[in-house]
Amino acid sequence: MAYLIYGLLTVILVLAIITDKKTYKIRNKHLIIGTLLGVTINIAYLGIRGIVHSFLGFIFPIVILMFLFALGVLGAGDIKLFATIGAIMGIQFTAYVMLYAFIIGGMMAFIILVYKKLLIKRLTYFFHYIKNAILMKHTPKYYVANQDGQAVTMHFSYAIALGTIIHMINNGGII
Template identity: 35%
Template sequence: MIEVILSVILIISLITDIKARKILNIVTIPAIGFAFIYYVITGGLHGLLFSTGGFLLGLGLLFLPFLLGGVGAGDVKLLAAIGALQGMQFVFYAFIYTALIGGMIAVVLLLKRKDLLHSFKRILYVTQLKTLDSLNKDELHHAFPYGVAIVIGTFITLGAGSLWV
């Protein structure tokens, strides 16, 4: 049942992120609330801790990228919802797959725009300065809807579940 709910949330989020560049609170917030209630009913305090731990880890994994402007608040809430529904171990692996998928999407987009080499030069420039203050955020930002990477990474984790449990 949880996997079906998660799949519906992922598909809705994929569609809204591609079409409107938004992951809707009306999808993520009820999913988080449902997860807490479901796990309290089915597992009591242990269930609440399972869901809360996943929620907090999901929230924490994208919080710094959110503060740096790399992802939106909807992306953070989606990963938190995934964690609340599936727990800490699952959301950690989903995050790893998401990061790999996100990196691949970014490289493909940079290759398509013929901007890969220029982007690597900017990254080296930033790491040598050890500061982002001297660079324009818009200049560094090659945005794509990161929810796409989150959804793909999470579906990979669902499919590979038996490999890491």
């Protein structure tokens, strides 16, 4: 079962990275198919418990990460990718993947900001944002534009994929 489920997970992650790289979007059809296959596999191996396993794994990242989406910090596609991973692998696996992905994403963002010489500017904006949110008791969308007025973003699917691979290795699933 491990090879089948890790194979499905790998295909979903590769498709997510490809579409995210090309369009800054992760296609819903890939995520829906991955979720349905994950639920089907879990039902086949766990019976009725497979439905609960998949449902809880699916809903967990949505509930946990919705605040970051509301602030504009995390994209809907990233949350849906975490939810698909949850439907395939369950809550515990997904929680570890989320932890690893956010650590990796933070390191990626730090490297990008240092390379583009934007670290001080972004940290200043962040602390100003926090100060205003506390003083005004209001949390508007977190938005930082580059010199052209475009939102500054990164492909978080890379961090999600790396976090998943790290946890698959740590979980004894591959290598």
